[in-house]
Amino acid sequence: MPQTLAEKIFSNHCGRMVQAGDFILADLDLVMAHDTTCAWALAPFYQIAERVFDPSKIFIPFDHAFPSPSVAMSKLQNQIKKFADEQGIPVVYDGVCHQVMSERLINPGNLILGADSHSPTGGGLGALTIGVGSTDAAIAMATGKSWFRVPETIGVIITGRLPLGCYSKDVVLSVAKEMGPDGANYRVVEYKGETVEEFDVPARLTLTNMSAEMGAKAAIVAPDHQTRAYLEENDRLVEFNDMTSDSQAHFEREFRFDVSDLKPMIACPPDIDNDVPVEEVEAEKVSVDQVFIGSCTNCRIEDLEVVYRMWKGKRVREGLRAIITPASRRVYIQALQRGYIEEFVNFGAVVSSPGCGPCLGRSGGVLYDDEVCVSTSNRNFEGRMGSPKARIFLASPATAAASALTGIITDPRSFIE
Amino acid sequence: MNWMFGDNINTDLITPGRYNITTDPEALARVCFIEYRPEFHQKVQSGDFVVAGQNFGCGSSRETAAVALKYSQLQAVLAKSFARIFFRNAINLGLLCIIAETDSIEKTDKLELDIHAQVLYNKSKKQNIAIEIPGMMRRLYWEGGIINYLKTNGLLALADLEKF
Numbered sequence: 001m002p003q004t005l006a007e008k009i010f011s012n013h014c015g016r017m018v019q020a021g022d023f024i025l026a027d028l029d030l031v032m033a034h035d036t037t038c039a040w041a042l043a044p045f046y047q048i049a050e051r052v053f054d055p056s057k058i059f060i061p062f063d064h065a066f067p068s069p070s071v072a073m074s075k076l077q078n079q080i081k082k083f084a085d086e087q088g089i090p091v092v093y094d095g096v097c098h099q100v101m102s103e104r105l106i107n108p109g110n111l112i113l114g115a116d117s118h119s120p121t122g123g124g125l126g127a128l129t130i131g132v133g134s135t136d137a138a139i140a141m142a143t144g145k146s147w148f149r150v151p152e153t154i155g156v157i158i159t160g161r162l163p164l165g166c167y168s169k170d171v172v173l174s175v176a177k178e179m180g181p182d183g184a185n186y187r188v189v190e191y192k193g194e195t196v197e198e199f200d201v202p203a204r205l206t207l208t209n210m211s212a213e214m215g216a217k218a219a220i221v222a223p224d225h226q227t228r229a230y231l232e233e234n235d236r237l238v239e240f241n242d243m244t245s246d247s248q249a250h251f252e253r254e255f256r257f258d259v260s261d262l263k264p265m266i267a268c269p270p271d272i273d274n275d276v277p278v279e280e281v282e283a284e285k286v287s288v289d290q291v292f293i294g295s296c297t298n299c300r301i302e303d304l305e306v307v308y309r310m311w312k313g314k315r316v317r318e319g320l321r322a323i324i325t326p327a328s329r330r331v332y333i334q335a336l337q338r339g340y341i342e343e344f345v346n347f348g349a350v351v352s353s354p355g356c357g358p359c360l361g362r363s364g365g366v367l368y369d370d371e372v373c374v375s376t377s378n379r380n381f382e383g384r385m386g387s388p389k390a391r392i393f394l395a396s397p398a399t400a401a402a403s404a405l406t407g408i409i410t411d412p413r414s415f416i417e
Numbered sequence: 418m419n420w421m422f423g424d425n426i427n428t429d430l431i432t433p434g435r436y437n438i439t440t441d442p443e444a445l446a447r448v449c450f451i452e453y454r455p456e457f458h459q460k461v462q463s464g465d466f467v468v469a470g471q472n473f474g475c476g477s478s479r480e481t482a483a484v485a486l487k488y489s490q491l492q493a494v495l496a497k498s499f500a501r502i503f504f505r506n507a508i509n510l511g512l513l514c515i516i517a518e519t520d521s522i523e524k525t526d527k528l529e530l531d532i533h534a535q536v537l538y539n540k541s542k543k544q545n546i547a548i549e550i551p552g553m554m555r556r557l558y559w560e561g562g563i564i565n566y567l568k569t570n571g572l573l574a575l576a577d578l579e580k581f
Contacts, residue, residue: 070438079440117476133509181425215472383429384429388453
């Protein structure tokens with residue numbers, strides 16, 4: 001029976017050959033719940049269990065509001081810390097959950113449950129990483145298992161050489177424009193094609209991450225030599241067999257994108273599929289109050305390198321708030337060692353500690369009425385980053401960096417050599 | 418009454434990130450739609466329906482959104498489609514989320530829901546609206562959620578969910 005990559009991974013985790021539509025109870029390689037979702041998992045957990053199934057397979061990062069900005073948040077973190085101590089699970093303060101898991105924990109072929117909607121991110125390493133709520137996380141922490149309906153797969157085939165000034169964020173925004181906010185609901189999105197093969201894992205993580213905004217249950221890129229290179233860079237090369245979807249496997253739909261003529265893209269508020277080329281918005285001279293370069297979507301060292309090159313020796317546009325939040329402790333240290341942080345601070349940016357930061361409007365850059373933010377994150381919903389009257393535009397780090405230089409939403413191409 | 422909403426109602430609109438920092442379900446019900454429909458909490462009555470378009474509950478995985486709706490004492494959420502994490506949370510919590518063609522429903526229409534017969538009747542318009550409630554959602558609604566179900570039947574009963 002020909003299988004998709006997702007069907008193969010599900011099969012390997014439930015002990016039988018399965019295909020889309022099958023209902024399964026699967027064994028999990030890892031369960032993640034963070035400083036918000038884990039709080040809601042505690043009461044349900046203690047109603048059904050006393051001990052977690054395996055403390056080494058549970059990951060609890062504090063990232064959504066860390067360090068805590070309020071007593072209410074500290075209370076949740078305190079409850080989670082007590083639970084973690086009792087169960088022998090270390091609480092990790094090293095950055096955004098999906099980034100830290102990619103660096104340290106996710107292996108090709110894994111099946112991982114995350115109590116966070118951006119869990120599809122980890123599929124950039126060739127794993128199935130699936131987002132759920134807190135009750136599912138509680139059951140998974142107690143049993144090591146979760147129920148699934150094996151999903152159909154949608155193929156997204158990307159070809160062509162990316163023009164200068166365009167990145168995987170611009171690619172995925174154009175995919176989102178086509179797919180819409182529910183085009184991949186309940187499905188796995190498998191990214192493939194020559195452009196994806198050339199993307200390194202950090203660039204792939206941006207594709208898989210944004211698939212959550214299309215409703216995807218998971219997103220995946222077949223693990224290959226790029227995956228090996230990434231694991232090696234992170235000092236944890238493990239042996240794995242290359243896995244791909246069988247050539248005769250059933251894909252529900254296939255989308256093809258030729259990115260040879262792509263322009264830098266921007267998602268205008270308040271929906272993810274409201275994407276236009278940045279040059280069109282630039283013509284409207286939209287004044288920017290805040291630039292946020294961060295989140296699980298785009299604040300890896302490769303992203304910061306782009307920003308560094310554009311900002312070196314320059315100053316932020318007067319009055320504009322530029323915020324950089326490295327995705328993880330590792331990224332922060334890399335940026336320090338390369339001299340980026342000093343340059344960012346000289347530029348006039350605020351560099352905040354690794355975590356989710358202002359992306360969800362909880363701390364570190366909350367927006368007021370009518371303010372405009374250019375953000376490298378993933379959601380431009382009304383009220384996402386603060387006041388429901390604020391406007392959030394989503395773009396690549398290059399577009400965000402260019403906008404911090406000019407004070408209006410700006411196409412980055414004229415700033416890139 | 419029916420609380421009318423459009424397409425793509427995301428969980429940030431239901432329980433915004435700045436308000437959902439609590440594990441008290443009643444406190445969450447008080448902030449349900451706090452910015453998007455500020456009168457909702459004051460005026461919602463037991464047995465009301467939320468009626469929406471496509472992709473209800475998209476965005477963040479925060480279970481607080483489903484908890485806030487459940488503790489608002491709604492009879493059910495009716496929508497053309499639901500986003501998957503929200504739908505899964507609703508199944509687990511025993512919040513009825515029912516896929517229905519909602520275009521014909523108006524704010525003041527009297528709706529009658531029969532879960533056993535799987536019939537939604539619009540009394541005001543004398544119309545039957547086709548619905549399908551998955552077996553697992555029906556069963557876990559009657560059980561008062563998956564945690565109650567597992568408490569009663571033991572963790573091994575996880576394997577029986579398929580049979581519903």
